[in-house]
Amino acid sequence: MTNLYMNAITRWLLLFIMMPVAAHAAKLENPLSFDTIENFVEGALRAFVYIALPILAFFFVYAGFLFIKAQGNEGGLSKAKDNFKNVVIGAILILGAWVFATLIANTVSQLVG
Secondary structure, eight states: HHHHHHHHHHHHHHHHHHHHHHHSSSOOOOSSSSHHHHHHHHHHHHHHHHHHHHHHHHHHHHHHHHHHHHHOOOOHHHHHHHOOOOOOOHHHHHHHHHHHHHHHHHHHHHHHH
């Protein structure tokens, strides 16, 4: 049984020793259109905001629909107000994160040069 463990350990060690050689021999190309991490984070946040904005618009419309559907009913109005409050909080968080990340990226790029 120890021979089995020794063979497994030897194979793993050889694998980890040979990995850098194989990685160095292979020509790796960047599949993304981003050259730096900052550009990647900016692109990812932009994509997130572009996806989130239509969803936020849908939920604003849904909150308005809930207000109309309530027709003065206290329970329905309470649900509509809570939904609208949550949509506004979500919009502030999403857009605030985007503004905050853009501010940090611009500050870092000015500091680095």
